Every structure is written in C-alpha cells, then in structure tokens.
Amino acid sequence: MVKNTFLACVLSIAALHGQNIKTGPAPGQPVLTFSASDQYGRNQTLKSIMGPKGAMIVFFRSADW
Secondary structure (H helix, E strand, O other), X not given: OHHHHHXXXXXXXXXXXXXXXXXXXXXXXXXXXXXEEOOOOOEEEXXXXXXXXXXXXXXXXXXXX
C-alpha cells in the first residue's frame, strides 16, 4: 500500500515537472496584505510577522486528508 502511494506521488510529480504552474508570487516579489489565525488562535498580518530582514511564508497542507 505504501509502495503504491509513493509510486503515485512520484508519477504525479513527474507528470507536472516542467509545466508552468503559477503557485504564487516569485521570490522577492510583493504579496497582497493578508490576515490569518496562527496555531495559537492569534490574528496575524503581514505587517505583524515582518522582521528586519523580511518574512518567509510557508504554506503546508497536511498529508492527513
């Protein structure tokens, strides 16, 4: 089962490789202002997370669907 799931993931990635899929702004490009809850339920904005060197935003979708 795990082997089949792994193979399906590899084939999916291989099928998408090289395609021009827009997933968001390019590194270094400005992003739209946003507001979202963090893991503690606090409201965060781009301004609130920005540090002296900027910010890195990572979106992770859980593998437990």
